[in-house]
Amino acid sequence: MNAGNCNPIPRISTEPSKKKENSVSAPQWSLPKKHYLSDSHIPTRVITCFECDTQNTIPQTALSAHCVRCGSYIKIDKVILGPRSHRTITKTWGDVHVLANSFLDNYKIHCQNLLLEGKISGDFQCANRCIIKCDQHFHGKVSCHTLAIMKKVKVITSQPITTTNAHVFGNLQGDITATGTVIIHKTGQILGDITADRVEIEEGGVHHGNKVYTRKY
Secondary structure: OOOOOOOOOOOOOOOOOOOOOOOOOOOHHHOOOOOHHHOOOOOEEEEEOOOOOOEEEEEOOOOEEEOOOOOOEEEOOOEEEOOOOOOOEEEOOOOEEEOOOOEEEEEEEEEOOEEEOOEEEEEEEEOOEEEEOOOEEEOOOEEOOEEEEOOOOEEEEOOOEEEOEEEEOOEEEOOEEEOOEEEEOOOOEEEOOEEEOEEEEOOOOEEEOOEEEOOOO
């Protein structure tokens, strides 16, 4: 052996290796999980596809998703509509806020909660609340789970408003159909027919029109 050579000569064994091929398993992080939503600690919610009505389970913090059936894009985040908005069709499982000083015509909105502080007309479908804080003249269909017409607000409708429950603090000129309870508060007034399971009129509240009760006593 040359003393000046510092590199050792590797030992070569002629005996077969006792190690089995592929004996080392892949690291755990590289193995696919069945589904990340199967973890119980991840809060989820169920949304319906706007195109095919398929229910999709998604994380609560998600801002968008794609339908598991048709692949359509589903918007989930909040939408703000102002005086310069040109988006006449809005579909989101988030909230929609119409800003004050807005005058929007012929809009179609499908959302979770709808807050109206500006004027708008069209068709509106809300899965939860529709809160009206500005005078409105609706020519299209309006449906929601809970309707709230705030104090000193006048709402004129050409078609019946469909809801589960309604709180009227202001003035409603038109018909309303509710599967739950319609409450006319002491500052409220309804000039139109009410079809509901139950109608409550506080002292000072006014109703001119017919009442049709759907509850069977």
